Structure formats: structure tokens, C-alpha cells
Amino acid sequence: MExxxxxxxxxARASRSALIRVAAQNGELVFDExxxxxxxGAWLHPTVECxxxxxxxxxxxxxxxxxATYGFPQASDVRNVERHSPRNKG
Known part of the structure; x- marks a missing residue:
């Protein structure tokens, strides 16, 4: 079981493979693909809404x-969050 x-x-609860992890690194929050x-780590659905x-x-x-002063995200990260989706990895 996953x-x-x-x-x-x-x-909402989901399997780990359906979410992306966000971690703090060097004073910024980054996608931990x-x-x-x-x-x-904080887990997030790969959608702009979430x-x-x-x-x-x-x-x-x-x-x-x-x-709360940790920097995240850049505007480009918000628009491109779905590209980090585990489902889009080949």
C-alpha cells in the first residue's frame, strides 16, 4: 500500500505519487521533485488552485x-506548477 x-x-488526502513535495532550502521554498x-516537507496537488x-x-x-518571510513562489512557478506533476514525468 502506498x-x-x-x-x-x-x-484532501491523496497518495504520495499524486502530490509534489515542497521543502525549505536556503531561505526559500522549492519544489522537491x-x-x-x-x-x-509539505505536500501539494500539482494544481495552481491548491x-x-x-x-x-x-x-x-x-x-x-x-x-512566513520565506520566498515562494515566483509568478512563473505558479503558472508552471502543473509541469512538476509526477504524472507528467516520463
Whole structure:
């Protein structure tokens, strides 16, 4: 059975393979495509809607236990979040 995680944007539960991991690294939040960066991780559906909901709720700061001043995301990251989807990996 595959591990289940909760999306910090919509709060729905999904399998780990359906979500992408976000981690804090060098004062910024980054997509951890391979899910190997050290430290805490926050899981997110690869949709702009879930990303915007997580940002609006300040869910990354809470989930990762980092200051809300950590930079994330750039406008280009918001528009391209779906390209990070595990389903789009070949």
C-alpha cells in the first residue's frame, strides 16, 4: 500500500505519487521533485488552485515550521506548477 499524504492547499488526502513535495532550502521554498531534500516537507496537488489556497492560508509556514518571510513562489512557478506533476514525468 502506498503512503498517503494531505495536500496543504485543499486539505484532501491523496497518495504520495499524486502530490509534489515542497521543502525549505536556503531561505526559500522549492519544489522537491524527487522528494529527497532534507528536513520537513509539505505536500501539494500539482494544481495552481491548491498552490494559491496554500499561499492564501499561509500553510507552508505552518507545515514546514519556517518564518512566513520565506520566498515562494515566483509568478512563473505558479503558472508552471502543473509541469512538476509526477504524472507528467516520463
Amino acid at each position: 503512503p498517503v499524504r494531505t495536500c496543504v492547499g485543499c486539505r 524527487r522528494a529527497v531534500l532534507p528536513g520537513r 498552490l494559491q489556497a496554500a499561499l492564501r492560508r499561509r500553510a507552508f509556514a505552518r507545515a514546514l515550521r519556517v518564518p
